[in-house]
Amino acid sequence: MSARPRPKVPRPKVIVTRRLPQPVETRMAELFDVELNLDDSPMSAAALADAAGRCDVLVPTVTDEIDAAVLAAGAAGGRLKLLANFGVGVDHIDLSAARAHRIATTNTPGVLTDDTADMVMALILSVPRRLGEGEKLVRSGEWLGWSPTGMLGHRITGKRLGIIGMGRIGRAVATRARAFGLTVHYHNRHRLPAEVESELEATWWQNLDAMLARVDFITLNCPHTPETHHLIDARRFALMQRHAYLINAARGEIVDENALCEALAAGRIAGAGLDVFEREPAVDPRLLELPGVVLLPHMGSATFEGRQAMGEKVIANIRVWADGHRPPDLVLEEWV
Known part of the structure; x- marks a missing residue:
């Protein structure tokens, strides 16, 4: 207008x-x-x-x-x-x-697209490779040296990444993910143009639940709105594969943090990388104790x-x- x-x-x-x-x-x-x-x-x-x-x-x-x-x-x-x-x-x-x-x-x-996408990719890399745990082990003074079975994690190459929200940041994450050998899947309110899907080699899922059941990593790149509040709740954690990882550098309120803690404690998902929290700056104390979790102080744009x-x-x-x-x-x- x-x-x-x-x-x-x-x-x-x-x-x-x-x-x-x-x-x-x-x-x-x-x-x-x-x-x-x-x-x-x-x-x-x-x-x-x-x-x-x-x-x-x-x-x-x-x-x-x-x-x-x-x-x-x-x-x-x-x-x-x-x-x-x-x-x-x-x-x-x-x-x-x-x-x-x-x-x-x-x-x-x-102006924050690349910075946030870099942070998402850093979390995707750090959680399955247990970088947070490894860093803590070295600082503790308890590391006894290299071992054939020490600090084993999982590679990301060849895995499937599900992106929720394919705006500027989601697309930047997809570009980075392809360079690391991840297959890109996404859920968005509207499907991307065919030429964009082809460029990103991305598969669209109209049904979020269907995508969650099929990917190895889930990253949240959508805004927090009434519609996305607790978008990832106990029901949706139950849909995910037990080896799946959740990455959130968007808004903490998109995830039901209590349900996340319960899913992690029960082994319903393998781990999480979080740069945001539901009640910032408060962090659920269970997250501080659970293995397989990387926690950052809302520094995606920093x-x-x-x-x-x-x-x-x-x-x-x-x-x-x-x-x-x-x-x-x-x-x-x-x-x-």
Whole structure:
């Protein structure tokens, strides 16, 4: 849709909820009336509501719960018109409330594709080869040296990978997986064009349950939505092969973490590689004790280059909005 003419907002008041890369913060200070969070402490709900009530643009991150109360405070303040999210996922933002209050929402798509796909591939490699266990063994001082039967794992070449969500990241994972000799299968709301399937040598499964029963690795690369909440639950763990591995570098809430712990403990699946958790930063203590599990602190996008690019997208979205035009990365369907 074409944008409605809007007045420009010279040097808008911008509040950033967490520390961003220094070059990004410096550029923001040059362009906007910016308020930074220099100690990087997560803001409470009350602090977020206060910030929303006195700025033109709020720059939240995945750790901030931008709910209806926060957005109502922004609307009551009469200034908040843009949520320039520092991140791709927006499941922490109440988009319905943002739409109701006519607060535009942007994100930072595309810049984290390779970083996240690299992390997914790292987990695919590390879990069956027991790299986490091996590293802990060396650090413990209990390693007695090489043995013909020591630290045996499984190769990935020749195995089947099932990708749930074949967007930018899913396709990047598929490209990497083929280079390691994995056969690519995928489940997506919509089937990819034939030429893309051919390029990726990917097999589409319309029925997710059918795919889960046939692959050796499952990687989650879909967003967290009401439809994907606990997409992988106890019923679906029961469908998987006992030698299968689950990889999740998307959102923790896509997996029923209690069901995952039970499946791992019972040997219903062989292992898991997790970069995200259902109740971050809390991690179910059972995961800390179970073998065959690699745990990472939500670092899939944690590269200097990626975070810098995210900041540049945030700045671009704010500048275009402040000039009275449609931001390039608008999340809401309509222009507000």
